[in-house]
Amino acid sequence: MPFDFLACPACGAKVKQYRNPxxxxxxIVELPEGVVLIERKNEPLGWAIPGGFVDYGETLEHAAVREMQEEIGLELEEEQLRLLGCYSDPARDKRSHNISTVYVATATGTPNAGDDAAAFGIFPIDALPEPLCFDHARILSDYRSKKAAGEL
Incomplete structure (x- = not known):
């Protein structure tokens, strides 16, 4: 069922509450040494592509720029973002149904662990750490394939 019912706080009548992803x-931040990954300090634990939730009223591109600043302290421009793809498997995150728009970009600055990151690392695409959280192994595999094919 796509919704549950809630009670109206004013009158107590049942109102629909839609559950949306x-x-x-x-x-995927590309540096000369490899790609930047974060080691998560919150569940689920493991290595992940830096990112996060889009705020209400925010574009996907602005959210990507903001999240890179918060997560790894790197500056990038919205114009530098290249779309890798969208990932929407309802089981990709055990916490809730999340849809991720994944970009590829280069950045300036020196990475550091911020916000939800316990640590960060720069890894060659053929020597990634384990475990990778969520569906990030699949995403990084897609990235590797598209890079090899000259599509990125």
Missing amino acids: LPTVDV
């Missing part, structure tokens, strides 16, 4: 963004 939550939009997120992730960015």
Whole structure:
């Protein structure tokens, strides 16, 4: 069922509450040494592509730029973002149904662990750490394939 019922706080009548997926963004940040991943300090634990939830009233591109600043302290421009794809498997995140728009970009600055990151690392695409959270192994595999094919 796509919705549950809630009680209206004013009159107590039943009102519909729709359950919709939550939009997120992730960015594969390319540096000369490899891609930047964060080690999550919150559940689920493991390595992940930096990213996060889109705020209400925010574009996907602005959310990507903001999340890179918050998560790894790197500056990037919206114009630098290249779309890798959208990932919407309802089981991709055990916490809730999230849909991620994944970008690829280069950035300036020195990465550091911020916000939800316990640590960060820069990894060659053929030497990724484990475990990778969510469906990030699939996303990074898609990235590797598209890079090899010259599509990114």
